Amino acid sequence: MMPNREQIKGHWNEVKGRLQEHWGQLTDDDLQRAEGSAERLVGVVQQKTGATKNEIEKFLDGLFGQSVSDQASEAVHQYADAAQQAASEAAVYARDHYRRLASQTEDYSAKMVDTVRSRPAESLAIAFGVGVAAGALLFFGSKK
Template structure:
């Protein structure tokens, strides 16, 4: 059974949960029992008809999984979920980097092969692109 200090330390929570569970309890009933575990059990028994064992089990259940324990469990769940998301994001980034490296390697090989097979055309295209880039830069300076 929960001790006097536990009940006193969480009196508002205990009072609220008792009233939720046994709606016929009033604030006056609970005020009469405040400060004594035995008196609390007696008042709940008298008002609700519940057995002493039922009342004690209910009060003990309030302290079995305290709010601190529940909060710690939630924090652990969120931590685990965040860790899994970070791991998934890291794996996705690694996969995309490999894909990009493979594509850029393929493109580089294609450009090399084209320049080797058609050196004159490649030189003409590079020259044309150089003139176009120079013209764009020159026009940008005029403004």
């Protein structure tokens, strides 16, 4: 399917450059005569180069097919970059929260050690009470 007028106009500089790259004998003046019309463009290229209409149309189709794939490739790269950035930010967030939690756990452990050292009898009584309660829950819970 040959490109339409809007496609050619929207990508005129690229089309012009690629045509001149492929058919070196085309000048800016030659291509200026055809600007905006696919049919005129094919006619000018045919007249100047001797290429067949089919060959020129295939070349133009390839230009726009490649342009679309280039755009898709660019979009994929942009999404990949955005995903990588989000993953990096998530890793920093997780690392910071892990450090904070580890610090709090360390603080709690240190306080518990201090409490046990300063009040050994009370700590032993609490541990004994918790053990009895857990045993009772397990014993009576298994009877059901």
